[in-house]
Amino acid sequence: MMKLLGTTTSPYVRKVRIVARAANLPLTMLDTRSEEGAALLARHAPLGKIPVLLDGDRVLPDSSVIVGWLWQRHEAALRAAGLDLDPAHLEQRELQVLAEGVLDAAINRFYLRRDNFEERGYLARQTERIDTTLAHLDHGPTPVKYARPLGLGALSLAVALDWLVFRAQADLAKYPALTAFRTAWLADPLAAGSEPVV
Ligand SMILES: N[C@@H](CCC(=O)N[C@@H](CS)C(=O)NCC(=O)O)C(=O)O
Incomplete structure:
Protein backbone atom coordinates (compact mmCIF):
# COMPACT_ATOMS: atom_id res chain seq x y z
CA MET A 1 0.00 0.00 0.00
CA GLY A 82 -13.70 14.72 -13.39
CA LEU A 83 -9.99 15.55 -13.42
CA ASP A 84 -7.79 16.38 -16.41
CA LEU A 85 -4.27 16.65 -15.02
CA ASP A 86 -2.45 16.51 -18.36
CA PRO A 87 0.73 18.60 -17.91
CA ALA A 88 0.60 19.54 -21.61
CA HIS A 89 -2.15 22.10 -20.87
CA LEU A 90 0.01 25.21 -20.60
CA GLU A 91 -2.81 27.51 -19.45
CA GLN A 92 -3.42 25.19 -16.51
CA ARG A 93 0.31 25.08 -15.78
CA GLU A 94 0.38 28.88 -15.77
CA LEU A 95 -2.55 28.98 -13.34
CA GLN A 96 -0.76 26.43 -11.17
CA VAL A 97 2.38 28.59 -11.03
CA LEU A 98 0.29 31.60 -9.92
CA ALA A 99 -1.79 29.65 -7.37
CA GLU A 100 1.26 27.93 -5.86
CA GLY A 101 3.24 31.19 -5.94
CA VAL A 102 0.52 32.74 -3.77
CA LEU A 103 0.48 29.67 -1.55
CA ASP A 104 4.27 29.60 -1.05
CA ALA A 105 4.30 33.33 -0.24
CA ALA A 106 1.41 32.92 2.22
CA ILE A 107 2.96 29.87 3.91
CA ASN A 108 6.28 31.72 4.30
CA ARG A 109 4.51 34.78 5.67
CA PHE A 110 2.39 32.68 8.07
CA TYR A 111 5.47 31.07 9.65
CA LEU A 112 7.65 34.21 9.61
CA ARG A 113 4.89 36.12 11.42
CA ARG A 114 4.61 33.33 13.96
CA ASP A 115 8.33 33.88 14.62
CA ASN A 116 7.63 37.61 15.11
CA PHE A 117 9.49 38.87 12.04
CA GLU A 118 8.83 42.53 11.31
CA GLU A 119 6.33 43.44 8.57
CA ARG A 120 8.86 44.94 6.20
CA GLY A 121 11.43 44.00 3.58
CA TYR A 122 11.07 40.48 2.25
CA LEU A 123 8.10 39.69 4.49
CA ALA A 124 6.20 42.73 3.16
CA ARG A 125 7.15 41.56 -0.35
CA GLN A 126 5.21 38.33 0.27
CA THR A 127 2.08 40.33 1.13
CA GLU A 128 2.41 42.39 -2.06
CA ARG A 129 2.88 39.22 -4.11
CA ILE A 130 -0.22 37.61 -2.60
CA ASP A 131 -2.35 40.74 -3.17
CA THR A 132 -1.24 41.41 -6.76
CA THR A 133 -1.66 37.78 -7.79
CA LEU A 134 -5.09 37.31 -6.20
CA ALA A 135 -6.24 40.56 -7.88
CA HIS A 136 -4.86 39.33 -11.23
CA LEU A 137 -6.69 36.00 -10.90
CA ASP A 138 -9.89 37.75 -9.84
CA HIS A 139 -10.13 40.67 -12.25
CA GLY A 140 -7.13 40.47 -14.60
CA PRO A 141 -7.40 39.75 -18.35
CA THR A 142 -8.92 36.28 -17.72
CA PRO A 143 -10.71 36.02 -14.37
CA VAL A 144 -10.84 32.46 -13.04
CA LYS A 145 -13.97 30.36 -13.56
CA TYR A 146 -14.74 26.98 -12.04
CA ALA A 147 -15.23 24.22 -14.62
CA ARG A 148 -15.13 20.45 -14.90
CA PRO A 149 -12.92 18.68 -15.75
CA LEU A 150 -10.66 20.24 -13.19
CA GLY A 151 -7.12 20.87 -14.43
CA LEU A 152 -3.78 21.10 -12.65
CA GLY A 153 -4.08 24.84 -12.10
CA ALA A 154 -7.69 24.79 -10.94
CA LEU A 155 -6.91 22.03 -8.43
CA SER A 156 -3.95 24.01 -7.07
CA LEU A 157 -6.05 27.16 -6.86
CA ALA A 158 -8.85 25.30 -5.05
CA VAL A 159 -6.59 23.93 -2.30
CA ALA A 160 -4.73 27.25 -2.09
CA LEU A 161 -7.92 29.28 -1.53
CA ASP A 162 -9.13 26.85 1.14
CA TRP A 163 -5.79 27.08 2.94
CA LEU A 164 -5.76 30.91 2.75
CA VAL A 165 -9.19 30.97 4.41
CA PHE A 166 -8.30 28.21 6.92
CA ARG A 167 -5.24 30.16 8.10
CA ALA A 168 -6.91 33.60 7.72
CA GLN A 169 -4.27 34.70 5.20
CA ALA A 170 -6.60 36.42 2.72
CA ASP A 171 -9.97 38.15 2.69
CA LEU A 172 -11.74 36.56 -0.26
CA ALA A 173 -14.71 38.92 0.11
CA LYS A 174 -12.61 41.41 -1.89
CA TYR A 175 -12.49 39.00 -4.82
CA PRO A 176 -15.87 38.05 -6.36
CA ALA A 177 -14.51 35.71 -9.06
CA LEU A 178 -12.34 33.85 -6.57
CA THR A 179 -15.26 33.64 -4.15
CA ALA A 180 -17.50 32.18 -6.88
CA PHE A 181 -14.75 29.73 -7.83
CA ARG A 182 -14.43 28.59 -4.21
CA THR A 183 -18.19 28.27 -3.71
CA ALA A 184 -18.40 25.97 -6.76
CA TRP A 185 -15.38 23.99 -5.56
CA LEU A 186 -16.82 23.46 -2.09
CA ALA A 187 -19.98 22.02 -3.65
CA ASP A 188 -17.94 19.57 -5.76
CA PRO A 189 -17.72 16.00 -4.39
CA LEU A 190 -13.98 16.06 -5.24
CA ALA A 191 -13.48 18.50 -2.35
CA ALA A 192 -15.57 16.72 0.27
CA GLY A 193 -13.91 15.23 3.31
CA SER A 194 -10.41 16.56 2.65
CA GLU A 195 -10.72 20.03 4.17
CA PRO A 196 -7.71 21.22 6.21
CA VAL A 197 -7.91 20.56 9.94
CA VAL A 198 -5.31 21.09 12.66
N1 LIG B 1 6.57 22.44 -4.18
C1 LIG B 1 6.25 21.64 -3.03
C2 LIG B 1 5.88 22.54 -1.87
C3 LIG B 1 5.67 21.74 -0.60
C4 LIG B 1 5.62 22.62 0.65
O1 LIG B 1 6.02 23.78 0.65
N2 LIG B 1 5.16 22.01 1.74
C5 LIG B 1 5.14 22.71 3.01
C6 LIG B 1 3.92 22.33 3.81
S1 LIG B 1 2.44 22.89 3.07
C7 LIG B 1 6.35 22.27 3.82
O2 LIG B 1 6.68 21.11 3.83
N3 LIG B 1 6.99 23.21 4.51
C8 LIG B 1 8.03 22.87 5.42
C9 LIG B 1 9.18 23.82 5.34
O3 LIG B 1 9.19 24.69 4.44
O4 LIG B 1 10.08 23.67 6.16
C10 LIG B 1 5.12 20.67 -3.39
O5 LIG B 1 4.38 20.93 -4.35
O6 LIG B 1 5.00 19.61 -2.75
Missing part, protein backbone atom coordinates in the same frame (compact mmCIF):
# COMPACT_ATOMS: atom_id res chain seq x y z
CA MET A 2 1.19 3.52 -0.78
CA LYS A 3 2.22 5.68 2.16
CA LEU A 4 1.90 9.46 2.14
CA LEU A 5 4.06 11.50 4.49
CA GLY A 6 2.26 14.70 5.38
CA THR A 7 -0.08 16.60 7.66
CA THR A 8 -3.80 17.32 7.69
CA THR A 9 -3.17 21.07 7.33
CA SER A 10 -0.90 21.08 4.27
CA PRO A 11 -2.56 22.17 0.99
CA TYR A 12 0.09 20.37 -1.04
CA VAL A 13 -0.57 17.11 0.80
CA ARG A 14 -4.29 17.69 0.32
CA LYS A 15 -3.84 17.94 -3.44
CA VAL A 16 -2.33 14.45 -3.43
CA ARG A 17 -5.02 13.08 -1.09
CA ILE A 18 -7.73 14.37 -3.44
CA VAL A 19 -6.12 12.85 -6.54
CA ALA A 20 -5.43 9.48 -4.87
CA ARG A 21 -9.00 9.26 -3.62
CA ALA A 22 -10.41 10.22 -7.04
CA ALA A 23 -8.49 7.26 -8.50
CA ASN A 24 -9.74 4.99 -5.68
CA LEU A 25 -6.21 4.23 -4.56
CA PRO A 26 -5.62 2.89 -1.08
CA LEU A 27 -3.32 5.37 0.65
CA THR A 28 -2.17 5.48 4.25
CA MET A 29 -1.21 8.88 5.55
CA LEU A 30 1.56 9.09 8.09
CA ASP A 31 1.57 12.39 9.99
CA THR A 32 5.01 13.99 9.94
CA ARG A 33 4.28 15.62 13.30
CA SER A 34 4.55 12.12 14.82
CA GLU A 35 7.95 10.65 15.75
CA GLU A 36 7.68 7.89 13.13
CA GLY A 37 6.54 10.30 10.42
CA ALA A 38 9.26 12.83 11.22
CA ALA A 39 11.92 10.10 11.11
CA LEU A 40 10.72 8.84 7.71
CA LEU A 41 10.64 12.39 6.35
CA ALA A 42 14.18 13.03 7.60
CA ARG A 43 15.33 9.81 5.92
CA HIS A 44 13.62 10.37 2.57
CA ALA A 45 13.33 14.13 2.00
CA PRO A 46 16.50 16.24 1.92
CA LEU A 47 14.36 19.39 1.55
CA GLY A 48 12.27 18.37 4.56
CA LYS A 49 9.07 19.29 2.73
CA ILE A 50 5.77 17.46 2.51
CA PRO A 51 4.22 15.63 0.74
CA VAL A 52 6.43 12.61 0.06
CA LEU A 53 4.90 9.46 -1.43
CA LEU A 54 6.38 6.04 -0.67
CA ASP A 55 5.22 3.55 -3.30
CA GLY A 56 7.09 0.25 -3.00
CA ASP A 57 10.74 1.10 -3.69
CA ARG A 58 9.87 4.51 -5.11
CA VAL A 59 10.22 7.67 -3.06
CA LEU A 60 8.48 10.63 -4.71
CA PRO A 61 8.86 14.14 -3.33
CA ASP A 62 6.75 17.18 -4.29
CA SER A 63 3.01 17.26 -4.93
CA SER A 64 3.43 17.98 -8.64
CA VAL A 65 5.78 15.05 -9.15
CA ILE A 66 3.42 12.78 -7.21
CA VAL A 67 0.36 13.97 -9.13
CA GLY A 68 2.27 13.43 -12.41
CA TRP A 69 3.13 9.88 -11.30
CA LEU A 70 -0.51 9.14 -10.41
CA TRP A 71 -1.73 10.68 -13.70
CA GLN A 72 0.66 8.46 -15.73
CA ARG A 73 -0.71 5.35 -14.04
CA HIS A 74 -4.38 6.15 -13.48
CA GLU A 75 -5.38 8.60 -16.20
CA ALA A 76 -8.62 6.81 -17.13
CA ALA A 77 -9.90 6.65 -13.55
CA LEU A 78 -8.95 10.28 -12.93
CA ARG A 79 -10.69 11.45 -16.10
CA ALA A 80 -13.79 9.50 -15.07
CA ALA A 81 -13.69 11.30 -11.70
Whole structure:
Protein backbone atom coordinates (compact mmCIF):
# COMPACT_ATOMS: atom_id res chain seq x y z
CA MET A 1 0.00 0.00 0.00
CA MET A 2 1.19 3.52 -0.78
CA LYS A 3 2.22 5.68 2.16
CA LEU A 4 1.90 9.46 2.14
CA LEU A 5 4.06 11.50 4.49
CA GLY A 6 2.26 14.70 5.38
CA THR A 7 -0.08 16.60 7.66
CA THR A 8 -3.80 17.32 7.69
CA THR A 9 -3.17 21.07 7.33
CA SER A 10 -0.90 21.08 4.27
CA PRO A 11 -2.56 22.17 0.99
CA TYR A 12 0.09 20.37 -1.04
CA VAL A 13 -0.57 17.11 0.80
CA ARG A 14 -4.29 17.69 0.32
CA LYS A 15 -3.84 17.94 -3.44
CA VAL A 16 -2.33 14.45 -3.43
CA ARG A 17 -5.02 13.08 -1.09
CA ILE A 18 -7.73 14.37 -3.44
CA VAL A 19 -6.12 12.85 -6.54
CA ALA A 20 -5.43 9.48 -4.87
CA ARG A 21 -9.00 9.26 -3.62
CA ALA A 22 -10.41 10.22 -7.04
CA ALA A 23 -8.49 7.26 -8.50
CA ASN A 24 -9.74 4.99 -5.68
CA LEU A 25 -6.21 4.23 -4.56
CA PRO A 26 -5.62 2.89 -1.08
CA LEU A 27 -3.32 5.37 0.65
CA THR A 28 -2.17 5.48 4.25
CA MET A 29 -1.21 8.88 5.55
CA LEU A 30 1.56 9.09 8.09
CA ASP A 31 1.57 12.39 9.99
CA THR A 32 5.01 13.99 9.94
CA ARG A 33 4.28 15.62 13.30
CA SER A 34 4.55 12.12 14.82
CA GLU A 35 7.95 10.65 15.75
CA GLU A 36 7.68 7.89 13.13
CA GLY A 37 6.54 10.30 10.42
CA ALA A 38 9.26 12.83 11.22
CA ALA A 39 11.92 10.10 11.11
CA LEU A 40 10.72 8.84 7.71
CA LEU A 41 10.64 12.39 6.35
CA ALA A 42 14.18 13.03 7.60
CA ARG A 43 15.33 9.81 5.92
CA HIS A 44 13.62 10.37 2.57
CA ALA A 45 13.33 14.13 2.00
CA PRO A 46 16.50 16.24 1.92
CA LEU A 47 14.36 19.39 1.55
CA GLY A 48 12.27 18.37 4.56
CA LYS A 49 9.07 19.29 2.73
CA ILE A 50 5.77 17.46 2.51
CA PRO A 51 4.22 15.63 0.74
CA VAL A 52 6.43 12.61 0.06
CA LEU A 53 4.90 9.46 -1.43
CA LEU A 54 6.38 6.04 -0.67
CA ASP A 55 5.22 3.55 -3.30
CA GLY A 56 7.09 0.25 -3.00
CA ASP A 57 10.74 1.10 -3.69
CA ARG A 58 9.87 4.51 -5.11
CA VAL A 59 10.22 7.67 -3.06
CA LEU A 60 8.48 10.63 -4.71
CA PRO A 61 8.86 14.14 -3.33
CA ASP A 62 6.75 17.18 -4.29
CA SER A 63 3.01 17.26 -4.93
CA SER A 64 3.43 17.98 -8.64
CA VAL A 65 5.78 15.05 -9.15
CA ILE A 66 3.42 12.78 -7.21
CA VAL A 67 0.36 13.97 -9.13
CA GLY A 68 2.27 13.43 -12.41
CA TRP A 69 3.13 9.88 -11.30
CA LEU A 70 -0.51 9.14 -10.41
CA TRP A 71 -1.73 10.68 -13.70
CA GLN A 72 0.66 8.46 -15.73
CA ARG A 73 -0.71 5.35 -14.04
CA HIS A 74 -4.38 6.15 -13.48
CA GLU A 75 -5.38 8.60 -16.20
CA ALA A 76 -8.62 6.81 -17.13
CA ALA A 77 -9.90 6.65 -13.55
CA LEU A 78 -8.95 10.28 -12.93
CA ARG A 79 -10.69 11.45 -16.10
CA ALA A 80 -13.79 9.50 -15.07
CA ALA A 81 -13.69 11.30 -11.70
CA GLY A 82 -13.70 14.72 -13.39
CA LEU A 83 -9.99 15.55 -13.42
CA ASP A 84 -7.79 16.38 -16.41
CA LEU A 85 -4.27 16.65 -15.02
CA ASP A 86 -2.45 16.51 -18.36
CA PRO A 87 0.73 18.60 -17.91
CA ALA A 88 0.60 19.54 -21.61
CA HIS A 89 -2.15 22.10 -20.87
CA LEU A 90 0.01 25.21 -20.60
CA GLU A 91 -2.81 27.51 -19.45
CA GLN A 92 -3.42 25.19 -16.51
CA ARG A 93 0.31 25.08 -15.78
CA GLU A 94 0.38 28.88 -15.77
CA LEU A 95 -2.55 28.98 -13.34
CA GLN A 96 -0.76 26.43 -11.17
CA VAL A 97 2.38 28.59 -11.03
CA LEU A 98 0.29 31.60 -9.92
CA ALA A 99 -1.79 29.65 -7.37
CA GLU A 100 1.26 27.93 -5.86
CA GLY A 101 3.24 31.19 -5.94
CA VAL A 102 0.52 32.74 -3.77
CA LEU A 103 0.48 29.67 -1.55
CA ASP A 104 4.27 29.60 -1.05
CA ALA A 105 4.30 33.33 -0.24
CA ALA A 106 1.41 32.92 2.22
CA ILE A 107 2.96 29.87 3.91
CA ASN A 108 6.28 31.72 4.30
CA ARG A 109 4.51 34.78 5.67
CA PHE A 110 2.39 32.68 8.07
CA TYR A 111 5.47 31.07 9.65
CA LEU A 112 7.65 34.21 9.61
CA ARG A 113 4.89 36.12 11.42
CA ARG A 114 4.61 33.33 13.96
CA ASP A 115 8.33 33.88 14.62
CA ASN A 116 7.63 37.61 15.11
CA PHE A 117 9.49 38.87 12.04
CA GLU A 118 8.83 42.53 11.31
CA GLU A 119 6.33 43.44 8.57
CA ARG A 120 8.86 44.94 6.20
CA GLY A 121 11.43 44.00 3.58
CA TYR A 122 11.07 40.48 2.25
CA LEU A 123 8.10 39.69 4.49
CA ALA A 124 6.20 42.73 3.16
CA ARG A 125 7.15 41.56 -0.35
CA GLN A 126 5.21 38.33 0.27
CA THR A 127 2.08 40.33 1.13
CA GLU A 128 2.41 42.39 -2.06
CA ARG A 129 2.88 39.22 -4.11
CA ILE A 130 -0.22 37.61 -2.60
CA ASP A 131 -2.35 40.74 -3.17
CA THR A 132 -1.24 41.41 -6.76
CA THR A 133 -1.66 37.78 -7.79
CA LEU A 134 -5.09 37.31 -6.20
CA ALA A 135 -6.24 40.56 -7.88
CA HIS A 136 -4.86 39.33 -11.23
CA LEU A 137 -6.69 36.00 -10.90
CA ASP A 138 -9.89 37.75 -9.84
CA HIS A 139 -10.13 40.67 -12.25
CA GLY A 140 -7.13 40.47 -14.60
CA PRO A 141 -7.40 39.75 -18.35
CA THR A 142 -8.92 36.28 -17.72
CA PRO A 143 -10.71 36.02 -14.37
CA VAL A 144 -10.84 32.46 -13.04
CA LYS A 145 -13.97 30.36 -13.56
CA TYR A 146 -14.74 26.98 -12.04
CA ALA A 147 -15.23 24.22 -14.62
CA ARG A 148 -15.13 20.45 -14.90
CA PRO A 149 -12.92 18.68 -15.75
CA LEU A 150 -10.66 20.24 -13.19
CA GLY A 151 -7.12 20.87 -14.43
CA LEU A 152 -3.78 21.10 -12.65
CA GLY A 153 -4.08 24.84 -12.10
CA ALA A 154 -7.69 24.79 -10.94
CA LEU A 155 -6.91 22.03 -8.43
CA SER A 156 -3.95 24.01 -7.07
CA LEU A 157 -6.05 27.16 -6.86
CA ALA A 158 -8.85 25.30 -5.05
CA VAL A 159 -6.59 23.93 -2.30
CA ALA A 160 -4.73 27.25 -2.09
CA LEU A 161 -7.92 29.28 -1.53
CA ASP A 162 -9.13 26.85 1.14
CA TRP A 163 -5.79 27.08 2.94
CA LEU A 164 -5.76 30.91 2.75
CA VAL A 165 -9.19 30.97 4.41
CA PHE A 166 -8.30 28.21 6.92
CA ARG A 167 -5.24 30.16 8.10
CA ALA A 168 -6.91 33.60 7.72
CA GLN A 169 -4.27 34.70 5.20
CA ALA A 170 -6.60 36.42 2.72
CA ASP A 171 -9.97 38.15 2.69
CA LEU A 172 -11.74 36.56 -0.26
CA ALA A 173 -14.71 38.92 0.11
CA LYS A 174 -12.61 41.41 -1.89
CA TYR A 175 -12.49 39.00 -4.82
CA PRO A 176 -15.87 38.05 -6.36
CA ALA A 177 -14.51 35.71 -9.06
CA LEU A 178 -12.34 33.85 -6.57
CA THR A 179 -15.26 33.64 -4.15
CA ALA A 180 -17.50 32.18 -6.88
CA PHE A 181 -14.75 29.73 -7.83
CA ARG A 182 -14.43 28.59 -4.21
CA THR A 183 -18.19 28.27 -3.71
CA ALA A 184 -18.40 25.97 -6.76
CA TRP A 185 -15.38 23.99 -5.56
CA LEU A 186 -16.82 23.46 -2.09
CA ALA A 187 -19.98 22.02 -3.65
CA ASP A 188 -17.94 19.57 -5.76
CA PRO A 189 -17.72 16.00 -4.39
CA LEU A 190 -13.98 16.06 -5.24
CA ALA A 191 -13.48 18.50 -2.35
CA ALA A 192 -15.57 16.72 0.27
CA GLY A 193 -13.91 15.23 3.31
CA SER A 194 -10.41 16.56 2.65
CA GLU A 195 -10.72 20.03 4.17
CA PRO A 196 -7.71 21.22 6.21
CA VAL A 197 -7.91 20.56 9.94
CA VAL A 198 -5.31 21.09 12.66
N1 LIG B 1 6.57 22.44 -4.18
C1 LIG B 1 6.25 21.64 -3.03
C2 LIG B 1 5.88 22.54 -1.87
C3 LIG B 1 5.67 21.74 -0.60
C4 LIG B 1 5.62 22.62 0.65
O1 LIG B 1 6.02 23.78 0.65
N2 LIG B 1 5.16 22.01 1.74
C5 LIG B 1 5.14 22.71 3.01
C6 LIG B 1 3.92 22.33 3.81
S1 LIG B 1 2.44 22.89 3.07
C7 LIG B 1 6.35 22.27 3.82
O2 LIG B 1 6.68 21.11 3.83
N3 LIG B 1 6.99 23.21 4.51
C8 LIG B 1 8.03 22.87 5.42
C9 LIG B 1 9.18 23.82 5.34
O3 LIG B 1 9.19 24.69 4.44
O4 LIG B 1 10.08 23.67 6.16
C10 LIG B 1 5.12 20.67 -3.39
O5 LIG B 1 4.38 20.93 -4.35
O6 LIG B 1 5.00 19.61 -2.75
